[in-house]
Amino acid sequence: xxxxxxxxxxxxxxxxxxxxxxxxxxxxxxxxxxxxxxxxxxxxxxxxxxxxxxxxxxxxxxxxxxxxxxxxxxxxxxxxxxxxxxxxxxxxxxxxxxxxxxxxxxxxxxxxxxxxxxxxxxxxxxxxxxxxxxxxxxxxxxxxxxxxxxxxxxxxxxxxxxxxxxxxxxxxxxxxxxxxxxxxxxxxxxxxxxxxxxxxxxxxxxxxxxxxxxxxxxxxxxxxxxxxxxxxxxxxxxxxxxxxxxxxxxxxxxxxxxxxxxxxxxxxxxxxxxxxxxxxxxxxxxxxxxxxxxxxxxxxxxxxxxxxxxxxxxxxxxxxxxxxxxxxxxxxxxxxxxxxxxxxxxxxxxxxxxxxxxxxxxxxxxxxxxxxxxxxxxxxxxxxxxxxxxxxxxxxxxxxxxxxxxxxxxxxxxxxxxxxxxxxxxxxxxxxxxxxxxxxxxxxxxxxxxxxxxxxxx
Ligand code: SF4
Ligand code: SF4
Numbered sequence: 001x002x003x004x005x006x007x008x009x010x011x012x013x014x015x016x017x018x019x020x021x022x023x024x025x026x027x028x029x030x031x032x033x034x035x036x037x038x039x040x041x042x043x044x045x046x047x048x049x050x051x052x053x054x055x056x057x058x059x060x061x062x063x064x065x066x067x068x069x070x071x072x073x074x075x076x077x078x079x080x081x082x083x084x085x086x087x088x089x090x091x092x093x094x095x096x097x098x099x100x101x102x103x104x105x106x107x108x109x110x111x112x113x114x115x116x117x118x119x120x121x122x123x124x125x126x127x128x129x130x131x132x133x134x135x136x137x138x139x140x141x142x143x144x145x146x147x148x149x150x151x152x153x154x155x156x157x158x159x160x161x162x163x164x165x166x167x168x169x170x171x172x173x174x175x176x177x178x179x180x181x182x183x184x185x186x187x188x189x190x191x192x193x194x195x196x197x198x199x200x201x202x203x204x205x206x207x208x209x210x211x212x213x214x215x216x217x218x219x220x221x222x223x224x225x226x227x228x229x230x231x232x233x234x235x236x237x238x239x240x241x242x243x244x245x246x247x248x249x250x251x252x253x254x255x256x257x258x259x260x261x262x263x264x265x266x267x268x269x270x271x272x273x274x275x276x277x278x279x280x281x282x283x284x285x286x287x288x289x290x291x292x293x294x295x296x297x298x299x300x301x302x303x304x305x306x307x308x309x310x311x312x313x314x315x316x317x318x319x320x321x322x323x324x325x326x327x328x329x330x331x332x333x334x335x336x337x338x339x340x341x342x343x344x345x346x347x348x349x350x351x352x353x354x355x356x357x358x359x360x361x362x363x364x365x366x367x368x369x370x371x372x373x374x375x376x377x378x379x380x381x382x383x384x385x386x387x388x389x390x391x392x393x394x395x396x397x398x399x400x401x402x403x404x405x406x407x408x409x410x411x412x413x414x415x416x417x418x419x420x421x422x423x424x425x426x427x428x429x430x431x432x433x434x435x436x437x438x439x440x441x442x443x444x445x446x447x448x449x450x451x452x453x454x455x456x457x458x
Contacts, residue, residue, distance in 0.1 A: 004083075005020060007067045007084070007085045010094070012091075012093060013092060014102060016057040017056055018054060018063050018066045020081065021050065024088065027046040028043060044094070047094070053188065054189070056103045056189075068085070102114070110218075114144070116137075116143075117142060119131070123243070124243070140376060140429060141425065144412070145412060147193065149193070150195050150381070150391055153207065154197075155174075158229075159200075165311040167314060174206070175383045177210055184214075194214055195223070201230055201234050222242055222243055223238065225246070225247055226254070227247045227248065227254035239262055244269035245269070245270050246271045246304065247262075263298075271300070271302050272303045276308060281325050284325075303339070305346065306345075307342070307346040330354060334359070344370055345447055347372065347444070348432075355439075355440075366443075371445040372447055374390035374393070375424050387405050389421065431446040432445060
């Protein structure tokens with residue numbers, strides 16, 4: 001941190017942007033004339049680059065709150081801020097109308113506004129709504145980068161679970177705090193959620209700092225844990241920093257004990273992640289029943305079923321192809337009053353399995369079920385900083401190596417709209433083109449990577 005720095009609040013006609021930087025006077029520099037200018041059009045042009053990626057606050061009070069947090073963090077790290085917090089006024093819109101999205105955060109709500117793509121998220125409950133020009137329109141993709149980032153921060157795991165699609169072992173890779181910060185600086189502000197993936201909870205010594213940094217940049221971290229090697233300190237830390245925690249179900253005790261520890265610390269969004277395969281289908285039904293019976297699950301939020309993918313060196317399980325299992329899981333959950341969810345890979349099977357079942361509201365299901373959104377709304381980054389459409393694509397044909405995010409200077413151009421991603425996206429968006437007889441065809445997407453969708457084409 002050099003001197004000559006300050007925390008600058010850029011005040012524009014459409015909001016307030018906060019950033020710590022040195023040499024702020026560069027915003028007045030007129031490149032063409034080779035000297036400083038008082039022309040606000042030049043100022044705003046420079047300012048858009050200098051404050052790019054910062055959250056846009058609706059009020060100056062919110063901007064000051066962020067500035068004070070930045071100030072405290074710099075001081076905690078033992079540095080100082082020479083000019084303190086300074087307001088810079090430019091009487092122009094930061095976002096040229098019709099060109100970019102605006103982001104606002106207020107009263108626990110984060111919102112994205114643009115002419116054709118909009119969303120709103122409740123940061124405490126995770127409730128998310130997306131719409132297009134108006135609420136009747138459902139955009140097919142985000143033009144401004146991912147809404148959801150799935151970031152693997154460690155591949156170290158000693159459990160050796162047979163269905164592990166990552167084939168993780170005790171020795172593996174970690175993403176350091178510095179690398180995480182470097183990557184997040186490249187990600188556009190459209191992100192609403194970050195889901196961290198880790199094996200052993202103690203596999204990455206930077207876990208807590210990574211989560212704290214996520215909070216500092218205005219995002220709520222979520223994580224999936226395996227429930228093993230937990231201590232009171234880890235439970236406290238997750239309950240303090242995370243919006244949601246999912247515990248993978250590999251055995252009742254490790255999973256249920258972890259759920260109890262987290263919910264007893266006041267967490268409202270604690271879920272179970274359960275792999276759904278031919279071999280585990282019966283235990284998925286059993287788990288729904290247990291969630292009503294086992295006191296450790298009294299405050300569980302939901303069970304989320306994750307469709308097994310044919311992937312992983314140790315994996316000998318079989319992809320579930322029977323759509324009626326989805327229907328029966330939902331019927332049982334409804335009967336017992338248990339909340340369940342599915343991963344987006346299961347979307348088509350869920351819709352098709354429930355089609356025509358009188359006691360299920362398939363109209364609401366169509367609204368709630370979002371089939372595969374990889375590269376349209378979500379993006380995966382592995383522990384080495386490589387980006388892929390989703391975590392399951394990593395290492396598969398065409399994705400033996402991901403896009404090296406450390407080398408990227410313009411995420412939208414070099415990643416989101418790159419040839420590799422746009423080709424993948426076209427495949428995904430066209431994946432149900434043969435399903436003309438299906439009433440779910442509009443908005444349905446089937447996995448372009450694996451054979452997961454038995455109803456495809458019908
Ligand atoms: S590409 Fe396939 S495996 Fe990946 S998220 Fe989509 S449906 Fe799932
Ligand atoms: S559109 Fe195709 S993949 Fe989607 S539910 Fe219908 S048949 Fe299945």
